[in-house]
Amino acid sequence: MTSQTHQARKSAGSPSTVAIGFVSGILSGVSRAGLVPETLLEHAEIATHLLHDRTARIPVARYAALYRLINERLDDEGFALFSRPLHRGSFEFLCRAAISATTLEEALERIARFLHVVLDDLDVEVEKSGRAAVIVISEEQALPVGPAGRVFAYEWLLRMIHGLAAWLVAHPLPLDEVSFPYPPPLHAADYELVFAPRYTFDAPRLEARFPAGWLALPVRRDEAALRVFLADAPASITTLYRRDRALALRVREHLRAALPEQPALPAIARRLFLSPRTLHRRLEDEGTSFRAIKDSLRRDLAIDWLTKTARPLSRIGADLGFADAAAFYRAFTGWTGSGPREYRKRFGRTATT
Missing domain, CATH: 1.10.10.60 (Homeodomain-like)
Known part of the structure; x- marks a missing residue:
């Protein structure tokens, strides 16, 4: 398993711009769903030629616009990355499955069970290892997209689970370390602000660690808060950079x-x-x-x-x-x-x- 060392001189990300690798990832499945990537980029005001420059970055607002546009055009909150679509409304029902939980541990268990029902390709579990709790994502079957799409599928699913968990308990939940089951992508330098200050690659499965004591945190959100939250979700919590900053x-x-x-x-x-x-x-x-x-x-x-x-x-x-x-x-x-x-x-x- 290869390790990524975090040093600021290696282009750590920021909340204002997004590495082009994330854009390539989010577009990985749209062609198989019948959409033209170049048309989506044009509507989101992102220059197509930037996809061919590994060093390019775009404003986070343009990335968020692309995120919402793909959801709307596909009727798939999973961006056509998986073997069956996550139709619009899937995220709302995921929230409703978790919001009545008593603790973060119970909420994460419900999130995992819900995702087991709607996802055939990736499986989610929550494990305990000593003083650490671990969100585990493993591949049940090969994803129907290429390497960039596979990377983005893992990135997106972890961000969604983590972002929803932090919202449910109304508390920042910075991850201690994440192991990813793929080689370092070109945009790996941004992982410090997206995920955790420590991360590794080429792991057998994705493992995101945080203090086990947080599992006892109470779920604090109610129906009124959920209605406000859903007005701008899931894009509001999964457009890359964490809000605990x-x-x-x-x-x-x-x-x-x-x-x-x-x-x-x-x-x-x-x-x-x-x-x-x-x-x-x-x-x-805050992970920085x-x-x-x-x-x-x-x-x-x-x-x-x-x-x-x-x-x-x-x-x-x-x-x-x-x-x-x-x-x-x-x-x-x-x-x-x-x-x-x-x-x-x-x-x-x-x-x-």
């Missing part, structure tokens, strides 16, 4: 406001009325780090300015707080796999440096 987003906002200055963690902690140790720990609880937030902010701003403005490269680097052009080039190449000049040539306007 309130502090991470506040840190990002402070870092953005300080640019081109690069305040260190203690300075940001003071602005948030926290000790540095508390800030570090709470960011870990100060360095990852800083790098994802600078990367997303660099991409935005490169593709949407004629701002010179030297100014972009300076505005992002880099000491010199060489430092900006090294960082941007690490984030996207190509230099800033090359990236602008492919996706944005030409500017003089």
